[in-house]
Amino acid sequence: MSVSFEGLGLTAELADTMTRLTQVGATLAHMIARNGIEGDLSQAAGVNAGGDGQKALDVIADEAFMDALRDSAVIHYASEEQDDVVDFDTGSLALAIDPLDGSSNIDVNVSIGTIFSIFPAAETHEASFLRPGSEQIAGGYIIFGPQTALVVSFGNGVHHWVLEPGGDTWTRVADPRPLPQDTSEYAINASNYRHWPVPVRAFIDDLVAGAEGPRGRNFNMRWIASLVAETHRIITRGGVFLYPGDDRDGYARGRLRHVYECAPIALLVTQLGGGATDGADQILSNIPNRLHARTPFVFGSSAKVARVAAYYDLPHDETHALFNKRGLFRS
Ligand SMILES: O=P(O)(O)OC[C@H]1O[C@](O)(COP(=O)(O)O)[C@@H](O)[C@@H]1O
Ligand SMILES: [Mg+2]
Numbered sequence: 001m002s003v004s005f006e007g008l009g010l011t012a013e014l015a016d017t018m019t020r021l022t023q024v025g026a027t028l029a030h031m032i033a034r035n036g037i038e039g040d041l042s043q044a045a046g047v048n049a050g051g052d053g054q055k056a057l058d059v060i061a062d063e064a065f066m067d068a069l070r071d072s073a074v075i076h077y078a079s080e081e082q083d084d085v086v087d088f089d090t091g092s093l094a095l096a097i098d099p100l101d102g103s104s105n106i107d108v109n110v111s112i113g114t115i116f117s118i119f120p121a122a123e124t125h126e127a128s129f130l131r132p133g134s135e136q137i138a139g140g141y142i143i144f145g146p147q148t149a150l151v152v153s154f155g156n157g158v159h160h161w162v163l164e165p166g167g168d169t170w171t172r173v174a175d176p177r178p179l180p181q182d183t184s185e186y187a188i189n190a191s192n193y194r195h196w197p198v199p200v201r202a203f204i205d206d207l208v209a210g211a212e213g214p215r216g217r218n219f220n221m222r223w224i225a226s227l228v229a230e231t232h233r234i235i236t237r238g239g240v241f242l243y244p245g246d247d248r249d250g251y252a253r254g255r256l257r258h259v260y261e262c263a264p265i266a267l268l269v270t271q272l273g274g275g276a277t278d279g280a281d282q283i284l285s286n287i288p289n290r291l292h293a294r295t296p297f298v299f300g301s302s303a304k305v306a307r308v309a310a311y312y313d314l315p316h317d318e319t320h321a322l323f324n325k326r327g328l329f330r331s
């Protein structure tokens with residue numbers, strides 16, 4: 001196994017924790033590549049803390065990360081797949097993880113990932129995790145796709161490693177470039193259109209109207225249903241992602257979890273000069289009220305994220321008026 005974090009100013013504890021994450025990442029990458037040859041990683045396996053159905057790989061990944069971190073510098077381990085924080089014996093770090101993101105894509109051979117967030121540990125579970133994401137000392141993801149890659153920020157830029165196919169060597173490649181300020185590509189699950197709040201509908205209507213609409217140009221849409229894959233695309237070529245709250249049962253605050261999904265992605269994107277909000281407020285400044293709290297999430301190219309906030313800022317009757325008077329937000 002080889003990976004190097006040299007030159008990035010990491011403490012020995014953080015470098016060791018990152019090394020363990022990459023070890024599990026390599027193991028999972030090989031397992032995922034063999035899906036179907038030995039067993040079915042997408043088999044139903046139970047229900048997690050958030051009420052989501054778990055797949056076999058959700059549980060395997062959670063157990064693999066937990067085992068690998070048990071005797072590490074991590075003392076508090078919080079996972080999407082566990083109701084409560086798990087305490088290890090000693091350590092100075094608190095780690096929150098979405099062990100397997102994009103579970104609905106396991107069986108269809110589309111990119112999935114692992115998202116992680118690391119804080120200095122505090123006295124209590126609440127103090128370790130219910131805090132602003134700006135206090136993260138590391139946040140990032142491993143993507144399992146045509147390439148397995150690690151993308152992480154330690155608070156000073158964003159760095160990128162690629163796993164040798166079939167091996168366990170991670171090679172550092174060029175850091176991602178700053179996000180383009182504007183973009184012509186957006187990502188949202190449009191099947192929920194009728195459930196969205198008015199500002200989101202107005203924003204998307206204007207994009208869909210394309211060259212004939214108020215924006216006077218065409219936009220492209222992507223929806224992979226893997227937050228990690230969506231983030232990797234946006235980090236690579238720009239774009240804006242929205243998972244707003246909506247009026248379906250249980251979706252008032254959207255679908256994505258603040259602590260182990262949105263905060264680490266927000267760290268990456270803002271380090272690259274992009275924006276990350278809940279529609280209005282900065283994700284990195286918001287404080288979640290519980291470990292599995294959801295949050296509406298808008299991130300990506302800064303001009304687009306600001307534009308979404310501008311739609312939210314309008315008084316309700318004016319947003320409605322936008323449906324008739326599109327000139328207001330012409331770019
Ligand atoms: O199926 P939907 O509603 O489009 O939601 C897709 C979103 O849900 C997620 O799959 C949630 O993550 P998990 O797979 O870790 O539960 C995101 O990766 C993705 O952005
Ligand atoms: Mg997820």
Ligand SMILES: [Mg+2]
Nearest residue numbers: 080098100101
């Ligand atoms: Mg998950």
